[in-house]
Amino acid sequence: MEFFFDWFRVLNQETGVNLPFLYDSYDRNRIFNGFLTTIWLSLVCLFFSVIIGVIGAWLQASSFKITRRIVNGYIQLFRNTPPLVQLYFFYFAIGTMLPRVENDWGGQSPLLGSFAWAAISLSFFAGAFNVEIFRSGIEAVPKSTVEAAEALGFSKLQIYKDITLPLAFRVVLPALNNNLVNLVKTTTLAYAIAVPELLYEANQIWSDNVNVTEMMIFLLLAYFVLVGVLVGGMNRWERSMKIPGYG
Amino acid sequence: MSWTPADPMVSIKDVHKSFGDLKVLNGVSLDVMKGDVICIIGPSGSGKSTLIRCVNALNDIQQGSILVEGQEVNDPALDKLELRKKVGMVFQQYNLFPHKTALQNVMMAPVRVLKRDKVEAEKQARDLLAKVRLQGKEDAFPGELSGGQQQRVAIARSLAMQPDVILFDEVTAALDPETVGEVLQTIKDLAEDGMTCILVTHEMGFAREVADHIYFTDRGVIVEHGPPAIFFDNATDPRTKEFLSQIL
Numbered sequence: 448m449e450f451f452f453d454w455f456r457v458l459n460q461e462t463g464v465n466l467p468f469l470y471d472s473y474d475r476n477r478i479f480n481g482f483l484t485t486i487w488l489s490l491v492c493l494f495f496s497v498i499i500g501v502i503g504a505w506l507q508a509s510s511f512k513i514t515r516r517i518v519n520g521y522i523q524l525f526r527n528t529p530p531l532v533q534l535y536f537f538y539f540a541i542g543t544m545l546p547r548v549e550n551d552w553g554g555q556s557p558l559l560g561s562f563a564w565a566a567i568s569l570s571f572f573a574g575a576f577n578v579e580i581f582r583s584g585i586e587a588v589p590k591s592t593v594e595a596a597e598a599l600g601f602s603k604l605q606i607y608k609d610i611t612l613p614l615a616f617r618v619v620l621p622a623l624n625n626n627l628v629n630l631v632k633t634t635t636l637a638y639a640i641a642v643p644e645l646l647y648e649a650n651q652i653w654s655d656n657v658n659v660t661e662m663m664i665f666l667l668l669a670y671f672v673l674v675g676v677l678v679g680g681m682n683r684w685e686r687s688m689k690i691p692g693y694g
Numbered sequence: 695m696s697w698t699p700a701d702p703m704v705s706i707k708d709v710h711k712s713f714g715d716l717k718v719l720n721g722v723s724l725d726v727m728k729g730d731v732i733c734i735i736g737p738s739g740s741g742k743s744t745l746i747r748c749v750n751a752l753n754d755i756q757q758g759s760i761l762v763e764g765q766e767v768n769d770p771a772l773d774k775l776e777l778r779k780k781v782g783m784v785f786q787q788y789n790l791f792p793h794k795t796a797l798q799n800v801m802m803a804p805v806r807v808l809k810r811d812k813v814e815a816e817k818q819a820r821d822l823l824a825k826v827r828l829q830g831k832e833d834a835f836p837g838e839l840s841g842g843q844q845q846r847v848a849i850a851r852s853l854a855m856q857p858d859v860i861l862f863d864e865v866t867a868a869l870d871p872e873t874v875g876e877v878l879q880t881i882k883d884l885a886e887d888g889m890t891c892i893l894v895t896h897e898m899g900f901a902r903e904v905a906d907h908i909y910f911t912d913r914g915v916i917v918e919h920g921p922p923a924i925f926f927d928n929a930t931d932p933r934t935k936e937f938l939s940q941i942l
Binding site: 589591592594595596597598599600601602605609610613614617690691692693 | 750752775779781789791792793802803806807835836839848851852
């Protein structure tokens with residue numbers, strides 16, 4: 448492994464192509480942690496945005512007008528504003544309004560750190576789109592299928608959980624995957640509030656090493672591979688969910 | 695006053711139902727005794743399907759009374775689950791759950807709704823699929839079955855809830871002529887086992903053969919009714935005569 452790393456050191460000396468995150472253990476750690484943070488932030492946001500989508504779509508079908516209005520208001524707010532502005536809003540507006548807590552060394556620190564705010568903000572952002580995606584799927588489930596479940600005595604919640612959602616899920620998978628891929632790419636915005644994700648760490652490295660060109664190429668490829676793996680996984684999932692003789 | 699098996703299992707009295715301005719049922723009354731097989735026939739739009747959909751509260755009614763084993767369906771406080779445990783329904787378009795296998799379709803309601811043991815429910819489901827002559831199709835998805843096979847799964851699914859009465863809503867109307875027979879045979883078997891059946895159908899030959907009583911509806915009212923032998927051969931009302939002459 449050391450030989451592999453050294454080769455890049457030599458490459459830098461001989462050609463000036465500088466990839467310090469491969470030969471320098473300090474920068475290597477930075478990039479590795481950046482990768483982990485990006486993946487972790489993506490997973491947290493994927494999870495919560497899907498939960499928000501499922502619950503939101505359920506609430507949108509509520510018989511209470513006020514509930515439907517609130518869900519619609521939420522969707523409008525998060526769909527019609529830029530995600531970077533939302534992130535700043537959460538971090539700088541709401542974050543500073545919250546009480547501060549005492550930290551381990553006696554100082555004051557914010558209740559929630561930048562990672563938590565990025566997770567919250569991006570989950571709400573992608574969640575708003577997911578609500579609409581799930582709603583379209585739910586509307587595609589034939590009323591007669593739901594009626595059959597009603598006639599068998601299923602409760603509303605059971606119908607949603609066992610019939611509507613599994614069927615809607617299959618309908619919306621392509622749209623959902625699209626949105627989730629976008630979400631992973633949008634995690635780079637967390638850079639703006641100093642979440643140490645991949646873009647942020649890469650920025651640290653190019654500031655120290657002045658190797659902007661190399662880092663830009665690396666970033667592009669890194670996200671290409673990262674999202675490629677996600678898309679591959681999603682496609683496999685889509686295929687495995689396919690029902691024989693349906694759709 | 696509690697219900698006894700000597701009382702009608704389903705008692706429909708002066709039922710009125712409209713969709714907006716459209717009056718669909720205009721004072722319909724009929725009684726179904728335990729073990730009876732009744733057929734409701736009539737032209738399209740005469741309210742047949744609406745009538746039976748009211749019996750298990752898929753449609754509500756504006757006026758009148760529907761008693762199922764003494765339980766009033768036209769009651770805001772109706773326990774729909776209790777009602778639907780007693781009343782099964784089979785639909786024209788089968789309406790199976792497309793993401794579940796035939797076996798799962800049949801098992802699902804007993805396990806989820808009646809909270810029955812899975813192993814026991816599966817055994818019952820296999821028996822029911824055998825009863826509707828679908829051994830070997832347990833693991834097939836609805837999309838892999840023919841219309842007639844799907845409809846028989848739907849009948850088994852309804853039977854799995856062990857209802858006291860089953861509503862059949864034009865269950866052969868979407869089938870091609872060859873597969874109609876297999877579904878009708880299944881219903882005939884049920885009738886012979888003593889299941890109370892309310893059928894909406896266009897299969898006059900079948901109605902004549904299995905029904906204990908025929909009701910002819912037109913424009914939201916029952917125009918004429920009687921045992922099949924009398925109904926088909928000695929209809930008196932001109933509307934019934936006209937309908938029968940077109941169809942027979």
